[in-house]
Amino acid sequence: MAKENQYKFSFGPWNISEGADPYGPTTRPPQPFDWKLAKLKELGFDAMMFHDDDAVPDIDSKSPDQVRKEAKELKKKLDDAGIFAEMVAPRLWFSPMTIDGAYTSNDPKARKYAIDRSLRCIDIARILDTDLIVLWLAREGTYLREAKSAKRSTELLAAALDKMLDYDKKIRIAIEPKPNEPMDIAYIPTMGHAMALAHLTNDPKRVGGLVESAHAILAGLDPADEMEFAMSFGKLWSVHLNDQNGLKFDQDKPFGCHSLRSAFNQVRALERNKYGSKGECVAFDVHSFRSTKIEHAVDHLAHSRKTFLRLLEKARTFDEATAQKLIAERDYQALDQMAIEHLLGK
Ligand code: XUL
Numbered sequence: 001m002a003k004e005n006q007y008k009f010s011f012g013p014w015n016i017s018e019g020a021d022p023y024g025p026t027t028r029p030p031q032p033f034d035w036k037l038a039k040l041k042e043l044g045f046d047a048m049m050f051h052d053d054d055a056v057p058d059i060d061s062k063s064p065d066q067v068r069k070e071a072k073e074l075k076k077k078l079d080d081a082g083i084f085a086e087m088v089a090p091r092l093w094f095s096p097m098t099i100d101g102a103y104t105s106n107d108p109k110a111r112k113y114a115i116d117r118s119l120r121c122i123d124i125a126r127i128l129d130t131d132l133i134v135l136w137l138a139r140e141g142t143y144l145r146e147a148k149s150a151k152r153s154t155e156l157l158a159a160a161l162d163k164m165l166d167y168d169k170k171i172r173i174a175i176e177p178k179p180n181e182p183m184d185i186a187y188i189p190t191m192g193h194a195m196a197l198a199h200l201t202n203d204p205k206r207v208g209g210l211v212e213s214a215h216a217i218l219a220g221l222d223p224a225d226e227m228e229f230a231m232s233f234g235k236l237w238s239v240h241l242n243d244q245n246g247l248k249f250d251q252d253k254p255f256g257c258h259s260l261r262s263a264f265n266q267v268r269a270l271e272r273n274k275y276g277s278k279g280e281c282v283a284f285d286v287h288s289f290r291s292t293k294i295e296h297a298v299d300h301l302a303h304s305r306k307t308f309l310r311l312l313e314k315a316r317t318f319d320e321a322t323a324q325k326l327i328a329e330r331d332y333q334a335l336d337q338m339a340i341e342h343l344l345g346k
């Protein structure tokens with residue numbers, strides 16, 4: 001039987017969305033935060049992820065005191081629900097200030113905005129009692145290569161990380177790499193880049209990573225390998241499990257929707273490296289299909305968690321002894337069929 005308790009599950013308010021895409025309007029009505037929190041609890045999740053402005057809406061129009069006051073109100077709401085905050089992430093891609101980048105913008109005023117906002121995000125994390133700051137470096141890249149220098153941008157990123165690390169000696173920063181979208185090409189496209197960037201900062205041990213399955217696939221990489229790479233540094237601090245059909249826009253499909261075999265290997269990678277034993281969460285960064293009706297607005301989250309737990313059973317019952325024998329014999333043909341039959345079940 002699966003020991004479900006080893007894993008803690010989370011999602012963010014943005015994972016219950018309204019179905020808009022670049023070609024059409026919303027297809028479901030928006031739901032208030034309290035409704036989302038109640039659903040999260042009802043579905044058996046343990047934690048919520050936050051962007052800074054999920055925690056404090058319209059953050060840019062509020063004073064640091066007001067931001068702290070609203071964060072405290074949110075903390076009380078979470079405590080009352082028995083839910084903890086997994087992480088806080090500065091949303092640095094929405095403001096008119098960050099059209100051409102945040103930490104790597106060519107405009108010094110935009111770079112200052114990005115750092116000030118990141119420090120407010122750390123204030124919120126402190127109040128919500130999490131030490132984890134997630135950075136999806138959405139606009140840190142270019143639409144054309146002549147616009148910025150990769151070396152200068154890397155140095156600017158390290159300097160921005162230093163400002164955050166110095167501001168609060170307790171926080172850890174998990175970089176969530178993604179190779180493209182919204183930019184043509186991003187500066188920190190893979191976990192290798194994230195791990196290397198950590199070593200340009202003044203406290204490398206507090207800079208780690210978060211693997212999102214779809215982002216790894218968009219980089220042409222295997223999500224399970226990206227996870228194990230970060231874990232070999234002891235630095236896989238969160239995962240955003242979801243799925244993706246090939247190299248196109250970021251689809252955020254339910255976990256296992258496109259490749260059950262890849263999902264199995266991701267769960268197996270987490271399980272065999274004891275992911276979660278230091279309190280790391282399994283987060284699902286998934287979205288409903290646009291066609292989903294409001295009465296099914298959280299099914300993709302329930303289903304992703306259910307698939308994870310089913311695959312956990314599969315990882316725990318995989319016949320490792322036979323697998324090792326086949327590996328020793330170099331009989332990968334049989335190993336392949338063994339994995340397929342294990343997933344298919346009897
Ligand atoms: C974007 C993405 C974000 C981050 C959090 O592709 O995955 O939602 O996970 O900022």
Ligand code: MN
Nearest residue numbers: 176212240285
């Ligand atoms: Mn994500």
